[in-house]
Amino acid sequence: MAARVSVGASVTWLTDVGDRTSHDRSVSAHPNRGAMRAIVVAVVTVVALAGIPPAAASSDLPLLSPPVDAQITRRFEEPRMDWGPGHRGIDYGVAAGTGVRAATFGTISFAGSVAGILAVTIDHGRGLETTYSQLAEVSVDAGEVVAAGTWIGVAGEAHSELEGGLHLGVKLNGEYVDPEDHLGPVDASRAIHLTRLVHSVSEDSLLAEYLPRLPGSPFRPCVPTQPLDETPPPANDNLAVVIGGIASSTQGHPDDIFSVPARLGYETADIFHFSYRGGDGHRLHEPYGPEDTWGDLRGYAADLAEQLRRVRAQHPGRAIDLIAHSQGGIVARYMLALAATEWDASMPPIENLITFSTPHRGAPLAGAAGDLRSSPVGRVALEAGSWLAERGKIRIDPSATAVDQLAPGSPLLDSLASTDTMFGTRVLALNLPNDPIVPADRAVWPGKETVTVPPTGWLAGHSAIVRSPFALASAYDFLRGGAPACTNNWSGVATGAGWLTGLFERSLTRWIDPL
Structure with a gap:
């Protein structure tokens, strides 16, 4: 679009x-x-x-971000007279139930029903108003102040022949204007979908995989995931920025996540590594150790934004793909949340974000570390863990700020869950059914494409997902804009296994708590 x-x-x-x-x-x-x-x-x-x-x-008015990630199916049609026929807004072709977000900051001036149609109007100041109608649900109240990306409701049935939809209207000083004149840039590449040829192509498979997924189409909107070639061609022409997780390191032998872009076909010159220590070294990276990853994730997000600005200065006109493992995905999400608060021309376009076993819904072990503080034995255990971490005996300090922020229900994770700040950035969340650190059900990003990949071994560990050939294949197809991977049997197993893992960790905490 x-x-x-x-x-x-x-x-x-x-x-x-x-x-x-x-x-x-x-x-x-x-x-x-x-x-x-x-x-x-x-x-x-x-x-x-x-x-x-x-x-x-005018630069006085804020640019609007698209309220949904979808194509415009009907554009603004200015009426010839005030009460004449026309289309006073634009329509997005989204499925009923899709979340709708505020296009920019403002105050809710209306939230309710108009002639039986649910709608929300936001006053952005300086005479600018946006109205979101054809909603199935409204989740805000009049007088509420919202930030850019705040969820305000869900889309309902469209007022045309489409299955679902959203109508966006924009008023300036009381007059309807074309919303597209006020929208920030959107991606034209979203209309192009490519996928690898992984098997012989018949007429039926061409129809199933390449025709647009029209409402009511009998074709299955997914493709089976096939292992990736050892040296695939580049999936796109973007740059890759890799963000490691908690306890990761680029000193000596870097963690496995840093080899992922090369395995996805990116050229060496197009790959950058985020550093938790700073970006003043070779290729904007200063080698860091596990202890550098224990700090405030909000500060790391600001550091990531600064590195992206410097990457853009070196490569103007190039879009960015973010590839993150574990904690790195939360750093990337918070960076995007910061970027959404103000249009920054020095930031590059972030086209894709892929997270590998990121605790979008919190890591139970991080929550358990916080629970241990309520008992004397637990506090002794945490102090011992910190003592060992400071001396390099273990890779994570259980009392670290980052651990607190990764706990389920932490203020940071709750703030991220309350808004959607992608605004056109495509997201893929990958998880592993037997990850003991971030159970699969905690690595789901609600509302975003999520894929559970088969386990690479029953005791493979938290970083096994970045070595998984199926995870790499899913990431590659996603980066090429291919159809989503078909749901596999591991999705159901992952939900159960994640629940059992979380139950065990919570039970262990409760057992220690009385001591």
Whole structure:
């Protein structure tokens, strides 16, 4: 999907995905055409600015982020007269039940029913209002102040022939205007879906895998996951930034997560490693040890944002894929939450985020560490763990700030769960059914694509997922924009195994608590 601004009848600009500034556009330098080209550029610029409503060209108004991740199925149609026919907004083709988020910060001025249709209106100040209608549920109240990305309801039935939908209207000083004039950049590549040819292609399989997934289509909207080739071609032309988890290290032999981009086909020059210590070293990375990962995840998120700005400065016009293991996924999510609070032209577009066994719903062991503080024996155990960690005997300090923030129900995780700050970034959450540190049911990101991959061994450990050929294959297909992987039998096993793992860890804490 692309944000489109028409100039007259012949000039159309396509804004690249998620980028907050237009990409540089090179023009051939024919010596006999230089003067004419300069005149044309000047005229087009003046005409373009003249054709944009004053509010759209003004920097005083906040840019709106799409309230859902979907294509626009019907555009704004300005009526010829105040009460004449037209379409005073845009429609998104989303399934009924899809979460709807606030396009930017503001105050809820209305939340309720209008002629039997549920709607929410947000006052953003300076005469700008957005209205979200055709909702099935409303989750905010009038007078409530919301941040960009706050969930305000869920989509219901569309007012057209589509199965589901959302209508977005925008008013400026009481007049309906085209919402697309106020939307931030959106990605044109979302309309292109590629997938690896992993078996012989018949006419039926072409229909099943490549036709658009239309409402009521009989074709299955998924493909079986096949092992990835040993040296696949690049999945896309993006840069990769890798974020390790708690207790990870790039000193000596780096953790396995840092080898993932190369196995997904990225060129060495296109791979960057986030450092929990700083970005002043070679290729914006200072080698770090496990103890550097124990601090405040919010600070690490700010550090990640700064590294991404520096990557963009070195590679202008390139989009970013974030590849994160465990805690690294939470750092990436919080960074995106920070980025959503204000449009930052120095940030690169984040096209994809893949998390490997990230505790999106909290890690039970992290919660158990907090519970131990309520008993004398538990406090002694935590102090002993910290003593051992400081001397390098164990890789995680159980009293670390990061451990507290990864616990189920922590303020940080609750704040992330209350908003969706992706705004076009595609997300894939991968989990393993027998992960003892982050049970599979805790690695689910509600509302985002989640894949459970078969275990690589019954006692493989928390980092086994980044070595899983099926996890890598799922990630590769996702990065190419392919159809989602089909649900496998391990999904049900993972839910049960995750619940049992969490139950055991909670029971152990309760057993220690009275001591």
